Amino acid sequence: MIRLRTLRLGAALATFVVALILPGAAGAAAPPAERVVCVSKQLNEFLYAIHAQDVLVARDLTSVYPPEIQKLPSVGYHRALSAEGILSAKPMLFLTDGNVGPDAVIEQVRSVGIPVVVLHPGATPDSAQWLLAELGRRFHHEHDAEQVLKRWRAGMDSVRRDSARVVGPRPRVLFMHFGQIVNNYLGIRSGTPADLILHWAGGVNALDSLGGMSRLTPESIARAAPDVIVATDVGFDRVGSAAKFAELPGVSLTPAARNGRIYRIDETEIMYFGPRTPAAVRHLASMLHH
Amino acid sequence: MSNRGHDTALLATLAIVLAVSLAAAACLGAYGFSPGRLFDLVAQGARWRAARDADAIDRDVLLTLRLPRVLAGALTGAILGACGAVMQGLFRNPIVEPGLTGTSAGAAFGAALVFVFGVPVFAPGASWGLLALPVVAFAGALCATLLTYRVAASFGRLHVFTLLLAGIAINAACNAGSGLLSYFARDPQARNITFWSLGTFTTASWSSVLIVALAAGVGWVGIAPDLKSLNALMLGEDEALALGVDVRRLTRRLLVLCTMMVAAATATVGVIAFVGLVVPHALRLIRGSNHEFLVPASALLGASFMLWVDVAARLVIRPGELPIGVITAVVGAPVFLLLLLRAQRAATGSADD
Amino acid sequence: MIELRDVAYSAGGRSILDGLDLHFPAGALTVLLGPNGAGKSTTLRIAAGLLRPARGEVFYSGRPISALSTLELARRRAVLSQHAEPAFPLTAGEVVEMGRYPHYRVAPSARDRAAIDAALAAVDMVPRRNQRFSTLSAGERQKIQIARVLAQIDVPEPTRALFLDEPTAGLDVKHQLEMLRLARDLAARGVAVVAVLHDLGLALESGDRLIVLSRGQVVHVGENHEGIDEALIEGVYQVRVRRVPDPAGGRALWRFLH
Numbered sequence: 001m002i003r004l005r006t007l008r009l010g011a012a013l014a015t016f017v018v019a020l021i022l023p024g025a026a027g028a029a030a031p032p033a034e035r036v037v038c039v040s041k042q043l044n045e046f047l048y049a050i051h052a053q054d055v056l057v058a059r060d061l062t063s064v065y066p067p068e069i070q071k072l073p074s075v076g077y078h079r080a081l082s083a084e085g086i087l088s089a090k091p092m093l094f095l096t097d098g099n100v101g102p103d104a105v106i107e108q109v110r111s112v113g114i115p116v117v118v119l120h121p122g123a124t125p126d127s128a129q130w131l132l133a134e135l136g137r138r139f140h141h142e143h144d145a146e147q148v149l150k151r152w153r154a155g156m157d158s159v160r161r162d163s164a165r166v167v168g169p170r171p172r173v174l175f176m177h178f179g180q181i182v183n184n185y186l187g188i189r190s191g192t193p194a195d196l197i198l199h200w201a202g203g204v205n206a207l208d209s210l211g212g213m214s215r216l217t218p219e220s221i222a223r224a225a226p227d228v229i230v231a232t233d234v235g236f237d238r239v240g241s242a243a244k245f246a247e248l249p250g251v252s253l254t255p256a257a258r259n260g261r262i263y264r265i266d267e268t269e270i271m272y273f274g275p276r277t278p279a280a281v282r283h284l285a286s287m288l289h290h
Numbered sequence: 291m292s293n294r295g296h297d298t299a300l301l302a303t304l305a306i307v308l309a310v311s312l313a314a315a316a317c318l319g320a321y322g323f324s325p326g327r328l329f330d331l332v333a334q335g336a337r338w339r340a341a342r343d344a345d346a347i348d349r350d351v352l353l354t355l356r357l358p359r360v361l362a363g364a365l366t367g368a369i370l371g372a373c374g375a376v377m378q379g380l381f382r383n384p385i386v387e388p389g390l391t392g393t394s395a396g397a398a399f400g401a402a403l404v405f406v407f408g409v410p411v412f413a414p415g416a417s418w419g420l421l422a423l424p425v426v427a428f429a430g431a432l433c434a435t436l437l438t439y440r441v442a443a444s445f446g447r448l449h450v451f452t453l454l455l456a457g458i459a460i461n462a463a464c465n466a467g468s469g470l471l472s473y474f475a476r477d478p479q480a481r482n483i484t485f486w487s488l489g490t491f492t493t494a495s496w497s498s499v500l501i502v503a504l505a506a507g508v509g510w511v512g513i514a515p516d517l518k519s520l521n522a523l524m525l526g527e528d529e530a531l532a533l534g535v536d537v538r539r540l541t542r543r544l545l546v547l548c549t550m551m552v553a554a555a556t557a558t559v560g561v562i563a564f565v566g567l568v569v570p571h572a573l574r575l576i577r578g579s580n581h582e583f584l585v586p587a588s589a590l591l592g593a594s595f596m597l598w599v600d601v602a603a604r605l606v607i608r609p610g611e612l613p614i615g616v617i618t619a620v621v622g623a624p625v626f627l628l629l630l631l632r633a634q635r636a637a638t639g640s641a642d643d
Numbered sequence: 644m645i646e647l648r649d650v651a652y653s654a655g656g657r658s659i660l661d662g663l664d665l666h667f668p669a670g671a672l673t674v675l676l677g678p679n680g681a682g683k684s685t686t687l688r689i690a691a692g693l694l695r696p697a698r699g700e701v702f703y704s705g706r707p708i709s710a711l712s713t714l715e716l717a718r719r720r721a722v723l724s725q726h727a728e729p730a731f732p733l734t735a736g737e738v739v740e741m742g743r744y745p746h747y748r749v750a751p752s753a754r755d756r757a758a759i760d761a762a763l764a765a766v767d768m769v770p771r772r773n774q775r776f777s778t779l780s781a782g783e784r785q786k787i788q789i790a791r792v793l794a795q796i797d798v799p800e801p802t803r804a805l806f807l808d809e810p811t812a813g814l815d816v817k818h819q820l821e822m823l824r825l826a827r828d829l830a831a832r833g834v835a836v837v838a839v840l841h842d843l844g845l846a847l848e849s850g851d852r853l854i855v856l857s858r859g860q861v862v863h864v865g866e867n868h869e870g871i872d873e874a875l876i877e878g879v880y881q882v883r884v885r886r887v888p889d890p891a892g893g894r895a896l897w898r899f900l901h
Contacts, residue, residue: 058609076610082492084359085609087351088320104493112350215473294750382730522741524729531693533795534717534745579731 037086039078040097042121042272044069046132049148049275052139058089065268083108097121121272123191125156128273148275155278159200163281166202171288173203174226174256177213177267178235185235185248186213187220194270197277201284203228218250228288229256232267263287297583300576304590308364308597315360315597320608321351328352354496362494363600364593365502366555367565369509371592373548374566375573375585376513379520380544381453384574385629387566388552391453392460394563396434397427397556399464402471402483424501427557431549434460439545488613489562491600498558505554512547513585516540520581562615564622565592571625644669645690645804645835650699652685659685660859663699667852669802669835672826674850676840678880681856683839684808690837691806692716704802717745719800721792724808726784728777735779735787736772739763742794762794765825782818785810789825796834805829807838811845823849843880847871847897855879 038044039060047053048066056069060078063069075085079101086094086109094109094116110116117138121131129149136145175188175198187207188194195205206226207214214220231245239245242264246257256262265287269280317323323331327348333339335353374387388394401423409422441456472483519540522530527537556562569592573584596614599621603612645667652660659682667673667690675683688694690701692708701708708716721742729738739762743755751759763769766786776784789810796803807826811819823838823845830836830851840846846853853871855863857879863871876884876897883900 061610073609076607080490080611080613082490082604082611083355084319084321084351084492084604085611087347087355088322088609102490102493104495108355108492111354112347114347378731384730518744521737522744524731524733525738525741526726526729528693528722528724529726531713532691532717532720532722533741534712534714536713574731578737579733580737 035090035092036095037075037089037091037093038095039063039075039081039086039100040095040121041065041268042128042274043095043097043119043131043135045268045274046135047139050132050136050139050141050144052135052141052144055139057091058086065266081105083112087112087114093117095119123193125196125273125277129153132275152275152278155275159278159281162285163200163202170202170204171227172206172225173198173228173230173288174206174221174224174254175270176216176221176229176231176235176251177271178232178238179213180234185216187216187224188213193273193277196273197270197281197284200281201288203284203288216250218248218253221250222253224254226254226256227259228261228263229254230263230265230284230287232265232270234267236264261287297577297580301583301587301590304587304594308590308594311594311597312360312364315363315601316352316356318601319356319604321356323348323352323356358494358496358499359491359600360597361499362502362559363491363596365499365506366491366559366562367569367592367594367596367599368589369502369506369551369555369592370562370565371569371588371590371595372510372513372585373552374592375570375581375588376520376544376548377566378570379523379579379581379584380541382524382526383453383633384571385454385567385626385633387564388548389561389563389566390457390461392434392438392457392464393431393549393552394556394561395461395464395468397431397553398487398561399434399467399471400427400430400553401557402468403430405483406471406475421501424505424554424557428550428553430464431553431556432546434464435545435549487561487615489560489615489618490611490613491559491603492611494558502554502558505551509547509551510589513544516544517581517585520544520585521579524579560613560615562596562618564618564626565596567629568618568622568625569595571629644704644802645837646702646705647686647690648700648702650686650689650696650701652682652689652694652696654685658859660689660696663859663861665690665854665861665864667804667835667837669804670830670833671851672823672830672836672838672849673852673854674838674840674846675854675856676843676846676879677856680858681879682859683856686856687806687808687837687839691720691722691804693722703804714745717795718798719796719802720804720806721795722806722808723788723792723810725810725812726788733776734773735768735776735783736763738776738787739790739794742791745795746798758794758797759790761797762790765793766790782814785814785818785822789822793829801833802835803833804835804837807836809839809841811840811842819845827851843876844897844899 034055035057036055037058038047038056041060041063044056044059044063045065047056048069053069056072058075059069059072060081061074061076062078073089075081075089078096078099081100081102083105086105091114094114096106096116096118098118098120100106106116119131119134121128129152132149133145136142175194177186177188179186188205189207189209189211190205191210192212198205206224229245229251236245239248242260242262245262246252246260251257265283269276269283313325313328317325317328330339331345331349331352334341334345334349341349370388377386377388377391378384404423404426438453438456438460441459442453468483468487475483519530519535522533522535523537523540530537570584570588573587573591577583577587599614599617602617603614606612647663647665650660650663651658663686665686675686677683685694689696692701692711695709703719736759739759740751742762743751743758747755760769763772766789768783768786768790771779771783776787779787792805796805805826811822814822826836826838827849838850840849852866853863854861855871855875862879863875865871873884873886876882885898885900887896887898889896
């Protein structure tokens with residue numbers, strides 16, 4: 001008899017404790033964060049895509065898409081942040097994709113009691129889609145997120161179908177991205193979103209090594225011998241025109257330069273997966289196969 | 291020296307300026323506080339008044355972010371100013387400062403090594419891991435400074451231009467080393483190196499402030515008795531020797547102390563140049579070269595100067611921040627050129643009847 | 644009295660002095676003479692304790708100076724040499740004040756201040772005390788340096804020495820003579836004064852005692868001009884010279900021939 005009472009008591013206690021914790025766990029995400037500082041251009045673009053942009057109070061220097069975001073104050077380059085600057089926007093949440101510097105800043109923001117949420121976008125369209133859905137959940141725009149995801153997925157399906165139909169030789173393409181900190185052109189290697197987008201567009205990466213970005217030298221550009229060069233906006237604009245770009249050392253020796261196949265693309269189209277990826281694939285495809 | 295009363299009054303004035311600057315730097319910024327609010331929050335933190343929950347965030351920002359940063363700035367300015375004055379006295383020319391003798395670059399290279407290879411490589415026991423960065427920075431700074439000094443001295447009489455050239459060479463070598471490290475570094479480490487190499491106070495914490503304060507204290511205790519000897523050195527090495535100054539020992543001791551202080555500061559806030567050049571120069575114009583006045587005054591004025599530079603860094607592109615080294619370079623580079631021109635003119639002209 | 648015993652010194656693989664025995668008496672002005680490279684400056688610097696000899700020892704009143712610290716040495720002897728411009732702005736008074744550095748630790752005492760005032764008065768530069776050193780003429784600058792060393796050896800000790808390393812270089816004649824007059828006055832007050840003079844004529848005019856060096860060796864030691872004859876000067880300086888008695892009495896005059 002005593003054992004049964006103890007059991008029932010224990011069960012009641014357990015239920016009580018669980019009932020305390022569970023809503024708390026869900027509640028951790030429940031109160032809407034009305035003031036968000038987000039220093040990731042990808043996350044910021046997604047927030048605008050799902051119409052949750054009203055939570056934003058500040059951005060980082062490189063978040064420039066969509067153009068309306070530039071009205072928000074910038075807390076600086078995402079790799080040169082200061083906790084004070086972030087906190088001066090009086091945020092209730094600090095949102096980042098993990099690519100922040102210096103390291104101490106995240107800890108400093110946390111130490112003052114402001115929650116920091118790090119959402120890694122991952123390396124595949126699926127993980128990016130998960131990210132957008134997660135943002136929808138956090139900021140209570142699930143419906144908008146659903147709509148965007150539907151269109152995105154349909155777009156990706158169409159892209160994959162068209163990509164499977166590509167026949168014939170794939171042009172060798174070199175992406176040239178300009179790194180402002182290193183003040184040099186960087187090549188985008190395989191295993192990156194840009195590389196995958198290129199594959200769907202019907203091209204093949206002229207750089208055959210794996211991982212991130214690599215510093216380009218005139219020799220490495222010439223050795224890659226790309227049929228097409230696609231330069232991102234900052235790097236292209238600092239030179240001014242395709243003709244001038246073709247004169248850059250190393251570039252001038254490539255088939256791409258000889259045949260006048262040098263193009264400009266906005267970096268936000270290819271550096272990460274997003275709802276605009278299907279359109280970006282078609283944009284790139286038109287460059288490669290016209 | 292000739293007018294100790296004057297000197298004391300000026301030092302007192304500089305101290306008051308520093309106190310005001312400290313208060314101002316604590317108040318100003320994208321995250322601003324009014325003076326009344328500042329006092330209230332400090333009182334809450336020191337428990338003279340009851341801590342209010344509503345003020346929690348403001349209090350934390352002030353006490354854990356702003357105050358350490360302000361103190362790091364003041365200490366760094368004091369160290370750079372004083373060491374600039376001491377080095378100018380040691381090398382007997384006005385165009386010397388830790389940034390030009392390879393000291394800062396050597397410290398930066400040491401710090402880069404710690405960033406890239408990680409603290410555990412240098413401090414196997416976790417207990418003194420916090421000291422790994424300043425200690426390795428000190429080692430790097432010491433090697434670089436001694437190399438510069440040796441190279442310059444090997445050309446015979448220590449001429450200002452040979453010292454500058456040797457400093458440029460060692461600076462270049464250290465920067466190349468840091469650059470190489472950042473090239474091979476994995477992404478998070480590389481970020482730290484490039485960001486920090488332009489100078490910043492954002493990463494200052496109470497523990498790093500403590501280390502810099504300790505270094506400054508020890509350095510000051512070591513340097514203060516030698517200020518008179520620095521005066522004698524102004525007449526020339528032989529004359530100083532004839533006046534009873536052990537020049538070789540003095541040079542070694544002061545160089546090591548300065549290097550230690552600059553390394554501690556550099557390890558915490560990165561590379562900041564020109565402060566050690568600008569501040570003593572301005573003071574010499576006002577009050578001459580008596581080191582018993584000049585060195586402490588350079589410390590006080592350097593601290594105030596650095597505080598206002600930090601305020602500017604925080605306000606100009608708020609809520610973003612400029613790197614400190616950029617602002618000191620904008621102010622300091624013209625002064626450096628001016629000094630160089632003066633030295634050129636003095637070398638070719640003559641001040642005689 | 645200062646004594647050098649068996650002093651040897653070499654630099655750059657070359658032997659400059661080898662087994663030198665000399666003494667510089669107190670109360671006299673001893674002039675070191677000799678052509679360039681003879682080792683005059685080296686001898687003076689070794690005697691002043693600025694250079695350590697490779698062999699041999701220097702004695703001040705019988706005590707070896709290697710037993711003295713740089714500071715103790717600075718309290719009983721001063722050195723005046725050709726000066727480079729100080730790199731930083733200093734006043735004349737500040738330069739003289741440095742002469743008292745060996746005598747106080749933190750702040751100058753009344754005794755120190757009195758010594759500084761007396762030194763400035765001795766060179767007649769009291770009104771120029773607060774003037775920038777670099778704006779003085781060459782002669783005035785030398786006077787201030789003299790005041791500095793005067794202040795330095797303004798001590799009650801009997802063993803005091805003053806070393807002058809070509810102190811007249813670049814000065815007008817008037818200042819050269821003033822300089823030497825001061826040196827002789829000091830000697831008269833008991834200081835051992837040792838001077839290296841480059842100007843042969845001036846040197847022959849001035850010294851109570853003359854020491855002629857040639858290639859690191861002593862070739863003559865003597866009071867006034869005793870023993871210095873034309874053959875000696877010609878041999879050491881490679882120049883033809885004629886010794887002429889002064890029609891007005893006093894020391895002999897020397898005439899250099901082409």
